[in-house]
Amino acid sequence: MEAHNRDLYLYKRLSTQVLGVSMDDPITLKHFAESLQLEFPIISNVLPWMGMAYGAYRDKPPFLPDGTPNWFGRRTVIVDKKGIIRFIKDGSPDNKEILKFLLNLEKEFRGKK
Amino acid sequence: MNHKTTLARILGTTVALAAMIALFAGCAALQPAEKPKALTPTDRGTVLFLDKYEFKRPPQNWALMKNLEGGDFELGFLVIEKGSFPSQTTFMFDEEPYGGSRDLENRAKYYCTRFLFNTGIDLRVTKQEKVTLDGKEAIALFMEGENPNRDEKAKSKVYLVKKGNRIVSFVCTMWRPMNGTFAQEPFDYFESFVQSFKFLKKDFYENFEDELKQAGL
Numbered sequence: 483m484e485a486h487n488r489d490l491y492l493y494k495r496l497s498t499q500v501l502g503v504s505m506d507d508p509i510t511l512k513h514f515a516e517s518l519q520l521e522f523p524i525i526s527n528v529l530p531w532m533g534m535a536y537g538a539y540r541d542k543p544p545f546l547p548d549g550t551p552n553w554f555g556r557r558t559v560i561v562d563k564k565g566i567i568r569f570i571k572d573g574s575p576d577n578k579e580i581l582k583f584l585l586n587l588e589k590e591f592r593g594k595k
Numbered sequence: 596m597n598h599k600t601t602l603a604r605i606l607g608t609t610v611a612l613a614a615m616i617a618l619f620a621g622c623a624a625l626q627p628a629e630k631p632k633a634l635t636p637t638d639r640g641t642v643l644f645l646d647k648y649e650f651k652r653p654p655q656n657w658a659l660m661k662n663l664e665g666g667d668f669e670l671g672f673l674v675i676e677k678g679s680f681p682s683q684t685t686f687m688f689d690e691e692p693y694g695g696s697r698d699l700e701n702r703a704k705y706y707c708t709r710f711l712f713n714t715g716i717d718l719r720v721t722k723q724e725k726v727t728l729d730g731k732e733a734i735a736l737f738m739e740g741e742n743p744n745r746d747e748k749a750k751s752k753v754y755l756v757k758k759g760n761r762i763v764s765f766v767c768t769m770w771r772p773m774n775g776t777f778a779q780e781p782f783d784y785f786e787s788f789v790q791s792f793k794f795l796k797k798d799f800y801e802n803f804e805d806e807l808k809q810a811g812l
Contacts, residue, residue: 487695491760492803495812519695519705578799585803589810 485577487520496584503527503538505554530554537570562587634659641791644670647798648688651791653784660687668766672788674781681747681770684781686788690798692755692764699725702762703734703755711768716740716749728789732757741773750777754789761800765789 486493486500493500502524504511511524525532530553533539538557545551560569560583569583634642634652642652644661648670652659657672671687693709696702703723711718718740726733733756741748747770754765767785769777797805 484693484695485691488691488761490695491697492800492807495807517708521695578803581803585806585810585812588812592810 483518483520485575486522487518489577489581490521492581493584496581496588498584501525503532503536505530505533536567560584560587563591643795647794647796649791649793649795651787653686653781653788657784660685672784676778676781678775679772682772682775684767684769684778686765686767686781686785688792689764689766690761692753692762692766694762697760697762699732699734699755699757699762703736706753706755706764707736707738710738710751710753710766711740711749714749715742715745716747717742718749718751726754728754728756729793743773746773747771748773748775752782752785758794758798759801760804765792 483502486502490500500522502520502522504514504524504526505528506514506526507528508526511526514520515524527533530539533554536557536559538555538559539553540555541551541553555572556574558569558571558575558580559567560580562568568587569580571579634644636642637649639649640651641649643649653672653674657674660668660671660673662669668687668689671685673685674683676682676684692702692706694702694705696705707718707720718738720736720738722735722737724735726735733754736751736753736755738751738753739749749768749770751766751768753767756763756765765785765788767782769781771777
């Protein structure tokens with residue numbers, strides 16, 4: 483989250499909006515966002531339809547090492563202006579990879595105009 | 596609230612909204628990742644690190660710590676010192692210190708809420724001053740703290756440095772048992788490292804901003 487926060491000025495130049503999505507309640511997320519001084523929206527998705535839609539909600543194996551479901555895995559999804567998912571990656575985001583991808587996406591978009 | 600737990604449960608969704616201006620294809624590719632090499636001595640009493648940085652290194656008994664595949668810091672040095680655990684000092688250069696603000700004062704304020712957070716050290720800022728490093732605007736933070744439950748204490752000096760549109764950091768932390776004594780010499784080596792530090796190449800973000808500019812973004 484901090485890394486996305488650091489790169490917001492670059493995302494802006496790439497016409498990109500960052501959204502965080504979590505199963506936590508809005509009050510918890512408000513404190514979380516304030517404590518990290520996040521400057522992008524975080525969506526509370528307690529009923530995890532969004533996580534399900536983007537494949538981050540996992541109620542089936544593989545579970546966590548202690549056997550509990552990894553309900554909301556960390557996943558980065560890039561959706562283009564037409565609503566097409568162009569990038570999915572699990573785990574901690576590699577912001578340099580994301581920036582390079584977005585730049586290429588922007589160039590591609592401009593090439594089609 | 597447990598940030599780490601919450602963080603792990605966050606799904607980061609990035610929505611790209613493509614812009615609508617002119618095409619600018621065929622831009623140069625970003626520089627490939629460099630292969631790690633040993634420190635290369637120069638005739639100026641400094642060393643080169645990966646042809647990216649030049650600086651004065653501490654004595655040979657300090658071990659080099661290098662980051663090969665991403666992580667919390669770019670490079671640093673470590674020495675295990677005489678005395679009971681945890682008598683050791685580390686210092687490092689970090690391209691991405693805690694926080695997101697590009698304002699030095701704001702970044703420093705936030706940085707102090709996160710630095711050594713996981714160690715349980717009750718850290719306090721003993722001094723803060725504006726300085727200039729290699730012509731760059733910077734803030735120096737002096738911090739000390741203790742964790743009596745673990746019988747250890749720490750003393751740190753941190754430089755937050757404005758580098759282009761971003762902020763980088765140099766961090767030195769000395770660890771001692773509660774009854775130990777902090778030494779000055781390792782901080783002198785750190786100071787020498789920082790004051791001699793030169794950036795020999797543009798970093799990822801400087802190159803990326805060049806690419807954006809070339810693309811008219």
